[in-house]
Amino acid sequence: MPTPSPDTYDHEIIVVGAGFSGIGAAIKLRQAGFEDFLVVDDADGVGGTWHWNTYPGVAMDIPSFSYRNVG
Ligand SMILES: Cc1cc2nc3c(=O)[nH]c(=O)nc-3n(C[C@H](O)[C@H](O)[C@H](O)COP(=O)(O)OP(=O)(O)OC[C@H]3O[C@@H](n4cnc5c(N)ncnc54)[C@H](O)[C@@H]3O)c2cc1C
Numbered sequence: 001m002p003t004p005s006p007d008t009y010d011h012e013i014i015v016v017g018a019g020f021s022g023i024g025a026a027i028k029l030r031q032a033g034f035e036d037f038l039v040v041d042d043a044d045g046v047g048g049t050w051h052w053n054t055y056p057g058v059a060m061d062i063p064s065f066s067y068r069n070v071g
Pocket residue numbers: 016017018019020021022040041042043047048049050051055058064066067
């Protein structure tokens with residue numbers, strides 16, 4: 001099946017950006033009962049600034065709800 005061109009997308013809701021904000025919006029939309037939404041991003045993956053950039057040696061120095069050390 002061919003990938004539809006973005007011009008042919010038809011959704012009730014479009015979320016622009018797949019960083020924390022877009023992912024959070026998608027979670028909240030689904031929790032609120034919305035299913036017909038699309039998250040779009042310039043990038044070829046999710047994560048926003050964490051997708052676009054690398055921060056060698058970055059670490060957390062406080063407890064965080066949304067971040068955790070994975071190294
Ligand atoms: C080194 C560093 C450390 C940080 N530490 C913390 C921390 O400890 N605690 C904390 O709470 N926060 C921290 N932050 C901040 C946090 O990471 C950012 O606030 C968060 O990632 C922002 O998410 P966002 O989704 O709003 O924006 P972004 O991550 O910038 O994502 C926006 C996305 O939207 C896309 N986009 C924008 N315009 C368009 C368009 N017109 N069409 C298609 N796509 C588009 C972009 O490509 C991008 O992927 C840190 C940030 C950095 C850089």
